[in-house]
Amino acid sequence: MDFDLSPTSNAFDIPEIDFRAELNDEQFAAVTAEPGPLLILAGAGSGKTRTLTYRVAYLLSKGVRPGEILLLTFTNKAAKEMLDRVEELTAVEGRSFWGGTFHSIGHRLLRMHGEAIELPKNFTILDAGEAETVLKHAVESVDSSFFKNKTHPKPGPLSSIISMARNTCESIERTILAFFPQHHEFIERIEGFAEAYEKRKREQNVVDYDDLLVFWLKLLETAPEVAEHYQNRFRHCLVDEYQDTNVLQAAIVDKMAPHHRIMAVGDDAQCIYSWRGANFENILTFPDRHPGTEILRIETNYRSTPEILTMANAIIQNRTSQGFEKELRAHKPSSQKPFVVQAMDTREQAQFVITRIRGLIDEGRDPREIAVLYRSHFVALDMQMELSRAGVPYQITSGVRFFEQAHIKDLVAHLRLVYNPADVTAFLRIFLLLPKVGEKTGQKLYDHTIAVAKKHEIDFIDALHHPDTIKKAPAAARADFESLAISLRDMKQIADTGSPDEVVQMGIDGWYSSYLQGAYANYSNRLEDLNSLVGFAARFEEMQELIAQITLLNSETSGRMEDSDEAIRLTTVHQAKGLEFDIVFVIGAADGFFPTRRSIDVGDTEEERRLFYVAVTRARDELYVLYPKMNTKGGPSMFLNPSRFLQEISTDLFEPIRIRRNYGW
């Protein structure tokens, strides 16, 4: 036994748990395995989360303290779910653990130890869009006419290239040759852009998402005393969804746990994030990097009917690159086959879903247990329209997200500027709202303000409402400028003494609310959103923490829908990962939509296959896969074929349905 306890610790006080009785053999073996490198291959629906949660409980029961466990997940939702379930099981509060997404843990460490790599502690985080804007400016500073040429890559693609390079720990050159060969002629220039981009971020004291990981690794590599501290502290490291880690994340895990007490849980068949550098090679090579790895499989599926699993297995067995062999074994009794529904067009597809949903609800099904899944957001558009028209309540967890809405971001920009005056991006975001202030004028105003601050030796925020600054604003903007400057000053004053929610409230009550009123017809809705932000802010003691969480938690969905208990769910397959539903409709399963046109053109649909597999395995009892025969959107109508993933498998595995005009059964 290697659960050696430090002399001072004693077994953590948790409720008695009968691990043997509450877990099946496979799960039990994983939960109670000796510490050391552990690779748990957990198929869809096999109780992966359950296994991880019980593992944590098991470690606690062996005397490991919560603070000694590091729990890394891929999404915020997974992190929350995990910590909630641990708390439920052990009564140990979720926040006693270091648990969260890679990005949030990286953020936490950098906030604490950033100085070791010359990162000031009040840095702010850019979201993807802002990062792109900063990159765009950086590119223009190097080559002002680069984007004038239509054949040159735009900021979006440039950002993807740089991000991909960083997440795979590869050079720009190799990244472009491997993933973006169409841009090979720009290799040298893009290398220069990447450097300029890094420099600009430093100047503004901001970091992008990738930095949270890159700097984390850098911190471990360049600050041995910090690295050692955490290596000693986290005696157990658990990683969820390991197949979706990229090279950078795998390197971080390896560096955090040189003691090899890592439990990696995953399923190579469910790797669906390779566009972000995820590489399921990581999971395949885990045993090589961690000598003595014990590999355990959990393959009994408690979720789905045998018929659904047979179809899922068939889909994944057609993959070209074999990973770990796997075959899900059904636990449930036999039931009906999945349905494959051909609709004439997307409208008919939506009609079918609605009719069936009504039937299910009449049968007494819980609407929350019904989900409509799709490959891409825009596929859901018709569905949304038809649902609204039919009066079927739905909750959509994709599309415009709460923290991504313009007014939320505007207000957050206020906060960012108050706490980090070097954050030009935040400055521009707000000041471009003023009349007659565009990109150029905005930058000028910023520079003037800096000059005024220097000259009078005052703070940036105070320099904003200095007469010397105000008189530089365009005449049409002057009144607004002054009012905004005063708001920011008030916010800063509160910030010194008050709590984050008070600062947020001050921001809402200031210039911004008058702007909001003029700018948007649905002013009161937006104001409501902002007020709910005050409540959110009250949960934080540190403003830096609040701002960071808003940026990192951008998947939280709009607040208004939350109370609709009776709503069915609409989500992308990506967002449905880790979730399960009694009844699942997969819509838009036509070649060109799922798999996407893009993946077909590139000639690699394997990731799409895994995604399809994820979609199918979300269903417990009933599965409907639908596709429209005709595409009426975007240009001339075109005939569509069913998804190749359906065509490849035996027609015995599903029940084809042709829709009758009255939508009857």
Place this chain on the structure above:
DNA sequence: ACGCCAGTATTTTTT
């Protein structure tokens, strides 16, 4: 040179 407006295109997936 700069900002504004209106019309047009445009959507993978997430931290």
Place this chain on the structure above:
DNA sequence: ATACTGGCGT
């Protein structure tokens, strides 16, 4: 629904 473009006005 939002982002971008091109042309117009200041």
